[in-house]
Amino acid sequence: MNLKKFLLPLMMILLFIMLGITGLKNIKLQQELDNVIALNEVTLEELDTERIEHQSALQLLQDSDEYSDTLLQQIADLKTRPDKIKYVVRTETILQAGPTVTVKEIPDDYTFRLKNGLAVAAIDKQEDSYDLLTYDVRLRGQVVMTASKANVSVQASSSEAPDTWLEVPVELRVIETEKKITIEPHVGIGLATGYPWHVSAALWTTVVHFPNSLDAGGAALIANDHSLQFGLIPIAYNVGDPLPVLTNVWVAPMATIDLLGQPGVSILIGGKL
Numbered sequence: 001m002n003l004k005k006f007l008l009p010l011m012m013i014l015l016f017i018m019l020g021i022t023g024l025k026n027i028k029l030q031q032e033l034d035n036v037i038a039l040n041e042v043t044l045e046e047l048d049t050e051r052i053e054h055q056s057a058l059q060l061l062q063d064s065d066e067y068s069d070t071l072l073q074q075i076a077d078l079k080t081r082p083d084k085i086k087y088v089v090r091t092e093t094i095l096q097a098g099p100t101v102t103v104k105e106i107p108d109d110y111t112f113r114l115k116n117g118l119a120v121a122a123i124d125k126q127e128d129s130y131d132l133l134t135y136d137v138r139l140r141g142q143v144v145m146t147a148s149k150a151n152v153s154v155q156a157s158s159s160e161a162p163d164t165w166l167e168v169p170v171e172l173r174v175i176e177t178e179k180k181i182t183i184e185p186h187v188g189i190g191l192a193t194g195y196p197w198h199v200s201a202a203l204w205t206t207v208v209h210f211p212n213s214l215d216a217g218g219a220a221l222i223a224n225d226h227s228l229q230f231g232l233i234p235i236a237y238n239v240g241d242p243l244p245v246l247t248n249v250w251v252a253p254m255a256t257i258d259l260l261g262q263p264g265v266s267i268l269i270g271g272k273l
Contacts, residue, residue, distance in 0.1 A: 048151060048172065049149050049150070049151045050149065050150055050151065050172045050173065050174060051148060051149055052087075052145070052148050052149065052150055052174045052175070052176050053173070053174065053175045053176065054175070054176050054211060054212070055175045055176075055177060056177055057071075057075075057082035057085045057088070057177040058082055060088060060175060060177065061075075061082060067090060071088065082177075085177050086176065086177060087145070087174060087175070087176055087177065088174070088175045088177060089143055089150070089152075089172070089173075089174050090172070090173040090174075090175070091141070091152055091154070091170050091171065091172055091173075092170070092171045093154055093168050093169060093170045093171065094169075095114050095116075095118070095137075095156065095168065096114060096115035096116070097114060097115060098112065098113045098114050098115050099115075106123065106130065107123060107125075108123075108125035109122070109123060109124060109125060110122065110123040111123075111160065116156075116166050116167075116168070117166060118137065118156055118157075118158050118166055119135050119158040119160035119161065120134065120135055120137060120158065121133060121134045121135065122135070122160070135158045135159045135160045136158070136159040137156060137157070137158055137159075138156065138157045138158075138159075138162075139154060139155070139156050139168070140154070140155050140157075140165070141153065141154040141155070141170075143172075143174075145174065148213070148241055150172065150174045151172065152170050152172045153167070153170075154167075154168045154170045155167055155168060156168050176211075180211065181208065181209065181210055181211075182208075182209045183207060183208055183209070184207070184209070185205050185206075185207055186205060186206050186207075186209065186215070186272050187203070187204070187205045187272065187273050188203075188204050188205070188206075188250060188270045188271055188272040188273055189201070189202065189203055189204070189270055189271070189273065190202050190204065190250070190268055190269050190270015190271060191268075191269055191270065192220070192222050192231070192254065192266040192267065192268045192269075193266060193267060194254070194256065194264055194265050194266025194267055195264045195265050195266070198224050198226055198227070199224065200222045200223055200224040200227075200229070200266075201222070201223055201224065202220050202221065202222045202223075202231070202268055202270060203220065203221045204218060204219065204220035204221075204231070204233060204252070204268060204270060205218055205219060205220075206218035206233060206236050206252075213237060213238035213241040214235065214236070214237055214238075215233075215235065215236040215237075215238075215250075215252075216234065216235050216236070217233070217234075218232075218233030218236060218252070219231065219232055219233060220232075220233060220254055220256075220268060222254075222256060222266065227258045227259070228258060228259055229256040229257065229258045229259075229264065229266075230256065230257055230258075231254035231255065231256040231266060231268070232254060232255045232256075233252045233253075233254050233268070234253065234255075235252065235253070236250050236251065236252035236268075237250065237251055237252070238250050239251050248271040248272055249269065249270075249271060250268070250269070250270055250271060250272065251267065251268065251269055252267070252268040253265065253266075253267055253268075254266045254267070254268055
């Protein structure tokens with residue numbers, strides 16, 4: 001009984017330590033991101049984050065839209081089967097035109113700029129002629145993807161000022177074409193409450209992992225000052241997945257039995273290690 005007396009506080013301490021480490025990692029990562037942005041002297045506007053959709057590659061090829069023919073050609077160029085494609089990232093952006101300028105005479109020097117200030121052409125007066133110039137436009141992009149979310153940054157630069165990069169708004173759509181089920185043990189800690197109605201520390205594991213933050217087939221060891229229980233987890237769901245910070249909060253119903261053979265039911269709330 002002495003072991004059970006100290007197990008609940010120990011598990012609660014481990015849970016708080018895990019949450020604290022996660023918070024410290026987030027703070028450190030944010031500081032590093034701020035430093036990188038400052039070093040590059042590039043200020044990014046708030047990027048839209050999109051959730052990843054799930055659809056098979058064959059369904060995408062059968063769609064009657066402007067993307068299906070392009071996707072078919074891309075897959076052919078990769079010399080691979082459609083079921084080997086994991087993600088399809090679709091982006092669209094518009095480099096918006098600048099305002100119309102009305103003049104009665106051609107100016108000696110004038111630079112044509114898009115709405116965001118990017119220089120694309122110019123008029124340059126020479127001694128007895130005009131040079132009509134067009135500038136090279138460079139585009140660079142980057143897609144950042146997690147297991148369920150993604151965002152994209154696209155920037156443009158003109159050869160008129162090649163070191164100046166301007167942010168370009170982008171519409172983003174990400175389709176995950178592979179719905180993969182994995183079988184491997186994932187271990188977590190948490191708290192459980194149920195019949196008998198006591199708050200208990202829990203060490204739990206699940207084995208089968210589906211897309212969309214759903215697990216199945218697990219077990220738990222539950223302990224408090226009064227009893228030691230074993231639990232079976234039919235399913236577990238990550239309710240924190242849509243949240244911006246607490247992305248690792250799992251909820252699972254459990255059927256339990258203690259050392260005396262008394263059955264019960266509990267709800268587990270915890271996080272994976």
